[in-house]
Amino acid sequence: MANGRSAGRARGAQVAAAAALVLATAACGNGGGAGAAADSGGKGKIGFAQANFGNGWYEVQADGVKSEMAKLGYALTTVGGEGKPQTQISQVQTFISQGVKGLVLNPTDPLAVGSSIKALKDAKIPFVLVNTSLDPSLADKAYCYVAEDEVENARQMGIEMAKALKAKNAPGPAKALMVKGFPGDSNSSRRDKGFKEGYASVAGAPTLNWLPDVFGKFNADGAIGPVRAVATANPDLQVVFTVTDSMLPGIETALKGAGSWDKVLIAGYDARMSVVKEMADSPNGPIIATVANSPYEQGVIGSQMLDKAIKGVPQSEACPGGNYFLKPTVVTPADASTYYKADSPY
Structure with a gap:
């Protein structure tokens, strides 16, 4: 985990309390639209195109993005792609039409969203990947890929x-x-x-x-x-x-x-x-x-990387090689009680 187990525990209450709010503001991609803005910020609009919602993990990751973007001063809109590339492609196009300054993207499919990647590059909108990588033919188009290894x-x-x-x-x-x-x-x-x-x-x-x-x-x-x-x-x-x-x-x-x-x-x-x-x-x-695999931390770090991309920080400085991998944290029955956080789903 990026900040260790203690940091994860400290965020537990915040994650649990905010999860319902994330769902309420996410719009979950209904109709392929971009949903309602979760926060208003002075630095401009940011989109988060989540792959899906509904299993808990996606919601926690979205909460990490939401929390960090608010700290950074951006207005965030979150959508869920329902696991369908065509839905996500439509949502990304809506974000482009709205003039977002950047996009955090968890792709529904590593290759099928290729048209969205091209559209983002043509519009000169920086984007950061979280959790799911792109096909090798597309991977170098992202500013940074944030995930566990x-x-x-x-x-x-x-x-x-x-x-x-x-x-x-x-x-x-x-x-x-x-x-x-x-x-x-x-x-x-x-x-x-x-x-x-x-x-x-x-x-x-x-x-x-x-x-x-x-x-x-x-x-x-x-x-x-x-x-x-x-x-x-x-x-x-x-x-x-x-x-x-x-x-x-x-x-x-x-x-x-x-x-x-x-x-x-x-x-x-x-x-x-x-x-x-x-x-x-x-x-x-x-x-x-x-x-x-630390969904909250992925959301936070992905947001920080997008902020750097928007500010023009060279990729070689912020995300060398285009990847940011969190370290593994193995949990076994021997240490499960120590790791357990009752107030967070992850």
């Missing part, structure tokens, strides 16, 4: 899983399931890569037999059916890695329905506080680790 974070989860399986003396190969967001989304792809690399780096870990990936649309309800189908067909399933803790409640429902909840080891991603609490309350339960 997804490969490294997921790599830590792979290591934790390998250690946990070794401790069980589980014979290989072990059946394993990856629960992703959407087919082809860049977040899932990087987390897949990192987890498998981390697991493979641990000598003596049992071989994993990967079942076909399932897709839960980054939310709990979306994960129930696909995971239940796999768990029912594979009662000897041993390993589950979910690319976001937002899907874990659905995964739990599915595995309990299939009678597999107490038979698997699960690694998560995002350090959702409900998951952290479950590890603290059930240290011998199936969840063996999760890793924080």
Whole structure:
């Protein structure tokens, strides 16, 4: 995390209190419009094009943007793209038409929003990416990409899983399931890569037999059916890695329905506080680790980077190489009670 765990805890009450306000002002992309301005500031208008709303994580990230933009003196308007590139493309065009001074963007798709990237560049409007990167053919158009290092974070989860399986003396190969967001989304792809690399780096870990990936649309309800189908067909399933803790409640429902909840080891991603609490309350339960990706901090740092872009600070000075990666924070049952913040969802 950018400012450490203590800073994250201090912001917890603010995050929880403001989350509802973010939802109220976000407009969530209805009709493809740009929504209502959340703050009035003297430095001009800023847009935040969020990929979606509804799983809690997006709301916390939006709150980080909202809070920091208010401090910096900008008038912020936030919209949600409903996970649909065409909706987000329309929203970005509206922002351009409104003459925003800059844009914070969490892309719905790394390549499909290419026309928006071109339009922003043609309009000479600087933009900063948060959470989701662009396709390599577009990535250098952004002033800065602010995120956790997804490969490294997921790599830590792979290591934790390998250690946990070794401790069980589980014979290989072990059946394993990856629960992703959407087919082809860049977040899932990087987390897949990192987890498998981390697991493979641990000598003596049992071989994993990967079942076909399932897709839960980054939310709990979306994960129930696909995971239940796999768990029912594979009662000897041993390993589950979910690319976001937002899907874990659905995964739990599915595995309990299939009678597999107490038979698997699960690694998560995002350090959702409900998951952290479950590890603290059930240290011998199936969840063996999760890793924080700090949505609030991403929003704050992304806003700071956009402010620098607007002021003309060279990218080489503010965001060398075009990337700003937050450091991994791994949470296990051993330290879950220390990390837990009751007044924040992340």
